[in-house]
Amino acid sequence: MDEASSWFMRELERRGVSRRDFLGFCGVMSTALALPRTAGAKIAEAIENKEKPTLVWLEFQDCAGNTESFLRAGRPAVADIVLDTLSVDYHETIMAAAGHQAEAALAQVVADKPGGYIAVVEGSIPTGANGAYCTIGGRAAIDIAKEVCGGALATVAIGTCAAFGGLPAASPNPTGALSVADAVPGLKNLINLPACPANVENLVGTVVYFLTFNRLPPVDRYRRPLFAYGKSIHDNCERRAHYDAGQYVEKWGDEGHRTGYCLYKMGCKGPVTYQNCPSVGWNEGTSWPIGCGHPCIGCAEPEFWDKMTPFYTHLAGFPGFGVHSNVDRVGMWATAGVAAAFAAHGFVQLGKRMAAAGDKAPAVESKPPRKTDKQEEGELS
Amino acid sequence: MRRIWKKHVQEVDLDNVYVWQWPVRITHWMTALSLWILSLTGLYMGYPFLIASGQASEHFLMGTAKLIHFYAAIAFTLSVLSRILWMFMGNWYSRWHRFIPVDRRRWWAMGKTLRYYLFGLRMPPGFVGHNPLAGLTYFFVFIAFLVQIATGLGMYAASAHVDSPFRAFGFLVPVVGGLATAHWIHHITMWLLWMFIVHHVYSAILMSQVEATGTVESIFSGHKFVPREDIVQPGYRLAHPEA
Numbered sequence: 001m002d003e004a005s006s007w008f009m010r011e012l013e014r015r016g017v018s019r020r021d022f023l024g025f026c027g028v029m030s031t032a033l034a035l036p037r038t039a040g041a042k043i044a045e046a047i048e049n050k051e052k053p054t055l056v057w058l059e060f061q062d063c064a065g066n067t068e069s070f071l072r073a074g075r076p077a078v079a080d081i082v083l084d085t086l087s088v089d090y091h092e093t094i095m096a097a098a099g100h101q102a103e104a105a106l107a108q109v110v111a112d113k114p115g116g117y118i119a120v121v122e123g124s125i126p127t128g129a130n131g132a133y134c135t136i137g138g139r140a141a142i143d144i145a146k147e148v149c150g151g152a153l154a155t156v157a158i159g160t161c162a163a164f165g166g167l168p169a170a171s172p173n174p175t176g177a178l179s180v181a182d183a184v185p186g187l188k189n190l191i192n193l194p195a196c197p198a199n200v201e202n203l204v205g206t207v208v209y210f211l212t213f214n215r216l217p218p219v220d221r222y223r224r225p226l227f228a229y230g231k232s233i234h235d236n237c238e239r240r241a242h243y244d245a246g247q248y249v250e251k252w253g254d255e256g257h258r259t260g261y262c263l264y265k266m267g268c269k270g271p272v273t274y275q276n277c278p279s280v281g282w283n284e285g286t287s288w289p290i291g292c293g294h295p296c297i298g299c300a301e302p303e304f305w306d307k308m309t310p311f312y313t314h315l316a317g318f319p320g321f322g323v324h325s326n327v328d329r330v331g332m333w334a335t336a337g338v339a340a341a342f343a344a345h346g347f348v349q350l351g352k353r354m355a356a357a358g359d360k361a362p363a364v365e366s367k368p369p370r371k372t373d374k375q376e377e378g379e380l381s
Numbered sequence: 382m383r384r385i386w387k388k389h390v391q392e393v394d395l396d397n398v399y400v401w402q403w404p405v406r407i408t409h410w411m412t413a414l415s416l417w418i419l420s421l422t423g424l425y426m427g428y429p430f431l432i433a434s435g436q437a438s439e440h441f442l443m444g445t446a447k448l449i450h451f452y453a454a455i456a457f458t459l460s461v462l463s464r465i466l467w468m469f470m471g472n473w474y475s476r477w478h479r480f481i482p483v484d485r486r487r488w489w490a491m492g493k494t495l496r497y498y499l500f501g502l503r504m505p506p507g508f509v510g511h512n513p514l515a516g517l518t519y520f521f522v523f524i525a526f527l528v529q530i531a532t533g534l535g536m537y538a539a540s541a542h543v544d545s546p547f548r549a550f551g552f553l554v555p556v557v558g559g560l561a562t563a564h565w566i567h568h569i570t571m572w573l574l575w576m577f578i579v580h581h582v583y584s585a586i587l588m589s590q591v592e593a594t595g596t597v598e599s600i601f602s603g604h605k606f607v608p609r610e611d612i613v614q615p616g617y618r619l620a621h622p623e624a
Contacts, residue, residue, distance in 0.1 A: 221555060235540050246433040246442025256432065265429065271540075272560035298561065307561045314427065315565050327565060328427060331572025338576040342583040348500060349587065356503075 008048050029208045032201065032280065033217065033227045046212040053210075054117040056109050057091035058148060060141040061134050061168045061177055062123025065197035066159040067093045072200065072283075086207065089117070092136070103137040110151050118210075119152035120203075121145060124161040124168040125183040128176030146184050154189035154216055155180060158203060160304050163192035163224075170305035181223065191216055192223045194275075196299035201280045202228040222302060224274065233270035233296050236278040239263070263290060267312040269298030394609035398509055400474045401603040404467045409600055411460035412526075415453045416578070419529075420571055422450040427568060454533050461526045474510030480520040487513035507592060509607055515584070522577050528570050531556070532563040 012022055023044055030039040059067065071094070088094075090106040097105055109117050123141075126133035131140025149155045157180040160166035168177035181190055193202050206225055209217040217225040234240065242248070243262040250256060250265055262268070273296055277288045289296055298308035307316065310324060317325035401409075425431070425446045433440035468477040482488050490506040494514040497505035505512060511519065535553030539560055542548075557563045589596040599605045 221552075232540055241437040244442075244444035245437040245440035246429055246431055246446075247437055247440070248429055248432055250432070269561070272564065301561070302559055307559060315568060316561065318569075327568050328424075328572070331569060331575075335572055335575045335579060339579045342579060345498070346583065346587070352500070352503075 029205060032205050032276075033209055034230075039212070043208055043212045047208065050211050052087050053153070054109055054113055055086045055088050055120060056106055056117055056148060056152075057088060057120045057122065058144060059092050060121065060123035060125050060145070060162075061175065062159065062161050064093055064122070066122045066162075067091070069197040069200045070158075070203065086118075100137070106148070110148055114151045115153050117152055118154050118156065119149045120156045120158055121149065121162045121180045122158050124165050124177035124179060126168065126175035126177050127183065128174065133175040142178075142183055145180065149180065149184050149187055149190075152189075154191065154210070155184075155187055156191045156193060156203070156206065157181070158193045158198045160194040160196045160198075160299055160301075163194035163222075164302040164304065166194075166196065167305055169303075189216055190223055191219065191225060193228070194222075194224065194300040194302075194304075195277075196304065199228075199275070199277070199280060199282065202276070220274075228276045228280075229274040229300070231274065231276070233273045233275055233277055233290070234268075236276070237262075237270055237290060238278055239290060257293060260293070263293070263295040264314065266295045267310065267314050268295030269301070269308050269311075270296040273298040273301050275300040395606040396609045398605050398607050399472075399603055400510055400599055400605045402467075402471055402475060403603065404463065405471060405475050406600060406603055408460045408464040408467070411456060412464070415457035415460060416574065418453040419450060419457060420575070422446045422453065423567075423571060426450060451537065454530075454537075457526075458530050458534075461523070461530065465523065479511050480516045480523070482513050482517060487516070491517065504591060505588070507594075507607075509594075509605060512588075518577070518580075522574070525570050525574055525577070528566060529574075532567045532570070535563050536560065536567070 009019070012019070023040065026040040026043040026047070027037060029043050030037060033039075057067070057070075089109045090102065092102065095102055095105070123134075125141045125145050127142055131142045134141040136144060157163040161168060161177070162180050165173075165177050165179045165182070168175055169179070179192075181187065181192070191206060193206065195202075202225070205227060206217060209225075209227075217227055219225055220229060222229075234243070237243070239260060239262045242260070243264055247259075247261040248256060248265045249261045249263050252266075264271075268290065270290065277296075278290070281288045281291070295311070297311045298304060301308065310317070313324070313326065315327050318327045318330040321330055426443065429443055429446075431442055433442050467475055468480070473479075478484075482491060490508070491513040493502060493506045494512050496502045498514075510516075531553050534547065534550040535557055538545075538547050538550035539554055554560055554563060557566060585597050585600075589598075594605045594607050595602075596605070
């Protein structure tokens with residue numbers, strides 16, 4: 001334990017991170033995880049002393065955006081080390097080994113540490129054409145995922161593609177792309193960290209929680225950790241006051257846009273999207289989409305793309321009327337159409353009545369009620 | 382019972398039938414009023430056409446619209462649920478079987494009513510309460526009401542305070558296909574209901590004219606005046622469907 005501790009402290013020193021900075025990081029983490037401030041000490045102890053879990057990082061149908069995000073963990077610098085000190089035994093994009101050597105490393109982890117490593121999956125898993133759309137070392141992604149995730153201590157589906165299918169699964173989903181949860185059903189200890197890309201702060205948070213408490217953080221119904229996905233963007237938004245007041249951007253670059261009004265009318269998906277972007281921010285907390293004047297596009301939600309497009313209108317279009325149709329305009333015209341149809345009915349009715357009044361036979365009221373005919377009697381008795 | 386002189390020809394005995402009991406009338410008007418309020422505030426929430434100027438802290442436009450919307454939604458939900466409950470407690474005319482056509486007679490008359498609407502018949506088959514076509518329409522309207530309630534509660538639960546009991550309705554969000562879809566359904570269903578309202582008002586006036594039983598007045602008073610010889614069976618009258 002001492003050895004590990006000193007190794008960790010030496011590593012911190014080597015990178016110019018003081019113990020004060022390190023404890024600061026632990027404090028920030030306890031806040032990010034919505035734990036009491038005192039949990040910082042426990043986190044510090046866990047990070048210093050726990051044996052670091054082995055991690056394998058699988059990339060399937062993806063753009064490596066989450067890897068980019070992972071490599072850019074920067075605030076505070078200690079997060080880097082937490083991620084670095086995870087023993088990343090396999091990661092195609094950043095590992096030195098290649099080809100058979102690389103695949104051997106993965107096979108070794110799976111064989112040597114059954115139930116003892118964390119599998120991180122990035123990208124969706126294509127199932128079309130018998131999995132031919134994504135193969136690594138001659139094996140289909142779905143086979144690799146089943147084997148590696150099936151034997152893992154925990155699986156982290158990072159990014160919207162891995163968590164929910166994402167872009168590759170958008171209609172018409174030519175590759176039959178599935179999320180990890182759908183491709184490897186019944187997976188226990190699965191954590192979804194959606195967003196495009198996932199915010200590395202949330203990966204760090206998940207890892208720190210795991211190291212500290214030896215279990216995965218509490219999750220919502222989509223298996224997203226509550227500390228990061230417990231509140232909608234809208235409810236945490238720094239522009240929320242403008243929403244409630246009724247102050248909206250109506251055109252790009254208008255007065256409201258320059259003043260920083262709410263982007264609701266520009267199609268902001270904040271009200272239907274769950275993530276901690278407003279509080280954690282991106283690029284070392286520099287900013288985030290709404291902070292720099294662009295509406296949220298809802299990238300962290302299930303069925304992102306299909307359900308979140310078009311980006312710059314609040315609601316999806318009406319089927320058959322094109323993506324840019326407006327459901328309310330369609331509804332309004334349909335209602336007007338119904339009104340017109342009934343008005344026409346009224347005119348015909350009126351015309352018939354007038355015609356009937358002109359007849360020699362008086363109006364219908366004058367007729368005695370007809371006795372029922374046989375068939376009706378049968379119905380009525 | 383009273384006797385009136387009907388235009389042109391003959392005297393008709395009219396029976397005064399108490400059709401709509403007070404819970405039916407109250408829930409009807411509660412639902413109608415809350416639908417108006419919900420639609421108007423809902424339209425503002427979807428298309429905030431008023432833009433406040435000055436400091437955000439000086440205004441609460443959207444906040445007020447939402448607040449009114451939520452209170453109206455509570456009134457609407459209670460009204461609809463009360464009416465559904467009354468379908469199992471009320472009189473013959475308010476019961477569930479006036480909405481869901483379970484007997485052949487109502488199926489048979491439904492076709493006749495439709496033919497009347499398409500000018501195939503001069504008179505619709507007469508019913509003291511809802512005619513079968515109207516009843517079935519209301520059945521779908523109640524479905525639409527429940528859809529609005531479910532999507533609305535789901536959306537509300539999604540942003541409700543952590544301690545709010547409304548959180549319990551969060552399970553409705555995945556049921557209706559996610560939050561974005563819930564919004565979409567909520568909008569579409571509002572328009573469907575407005576299409577219904579257009580039809581409802583028109584047909585109420587039309588039936589008032591052709592049946593001359595005081596249809597429109599009955600939702601205020603509860604009473605209809607029905608020609609006695611038309612009443613073949615309780616709740617069912619036959620007004621010359623083949624005429």
